Amino acid sequence: MAPQDRYLTLLTSLPAHGPLFGAKQTPLSRLRLRKRLAWLEPEDSEDLTRLAAATDWHRQRFDVDDEAVVQQAEQAIAQIHNAFTRDLAGWRLELRTVVAALRRRRAGEPAPSGRRKWGFGRWVPHIARHWTEPHFRLERVYPWLPEAKRLMDDGDPLGLERLLLGAVWTHLERIGAGHEFDFEAVIVYVTRWDLVARWTRYDADAALARFDALLETALTGVDLDLAA
Template identity: 35%
Template sequence: MSYYTLVAALPDLPPLARCKQLPISRIALERRLTMLEEEDLKQLRLAESLYHFSASPEQAVSDQKLVYQWQSQLEQIHSPIIRECIQLRLEWQSLIAAIRQRQAGAKGPEQFFGLGRWTTRIRQHWQEPTLGLEDAMPLLIQLQPQMLKGAAGEVEAQMNAWLWQNLFQVERSHAFSLETVICFVLRWGIAEKQIENDADQALKAFEAMAEALISAPGIKANIESAFEELS
């Protein structure tokens, strides 16, 4: 099919740091995606399920089985560049999992299973702060201190910014193709997750502020007095 009409119908996504509201809803996006042929749509769905992987308790499987599942599904992605984008994402997932696993101290390197080029190196350099990958993946140097203090939100934000840029470059270098569409949808998913996280953080901050105010002696006394009058 010609992808020109579909790509032209997709709005520009603002830079991730400034993306506070999506320019297109999922419902509207799905309407546009109906222009895809069935096989292309299957490729898109598979790419999304891998890139934005999340496991529910009901789907919990061992790390080893999960990696085998990822490898099998990756082989079904037809586009080499999209397959590479997804592998990068899953390699990052594996790296972050390795650092968290090491910090928890529950498992050793021999029990680590990850996807991608760095699995053997990770096991060999298990006790090093950045798993011996500071040259290959410099972003790890920035993420490692934040991971040590448990700043999961900051780690995710920086990793997503890096992944967003990777997808954006691929999207721009493959104009009016299925790759363009898939990269756009994957970036849309990153933006959606960031907006949801920002909303969750804002709600938590509001609840903490409200609790602190209610706990203040003067306000607490006024609230108790008001309840007494109503009773």
């Protein structure tokens, strides 16, 4: 089967994504998605794996071992063959770099020096030069940046998570236009699947935490007789 026919079959077998923030679960399970992705051409499958290695939000943390993470990400991205996939990986890591800079500055850290890699992409020296500017003079590039700073300053991690996931979702809508039954469309679908999985997991965890807090507040001052 020709690659274009293979990807047409793959993509038509995948249930459509609904709105990101209206989702209660992913449109199909991780196991079913992996089975569908077995249809990928070997080189495309490798690119998808490298994209995940470069942008996995749980395995990579710029605030812990930033230089090692940046080097690992650069190596993974350099090995991606597909230009669309490579550009998406770079864009997401640049976004993370900007958010990491906000967190660093809020924690009282000085402007990073050029001797050590702390972030990824074209904006690293720009951010260092404009460290004292509220939004690093990047609000035109990232219109969501002022709101991200406000949410961070207000201590609203759920709001910040929602904002950032929404920014990625919107970016995918823009770059995915014109890609329907090709590998690029697969990349967009899988990345959206990851966003839905992350949001539904995060939202459920946040809801449970809020419920526990409310329950604890409601029971304050109540003497529970467990022997009753």
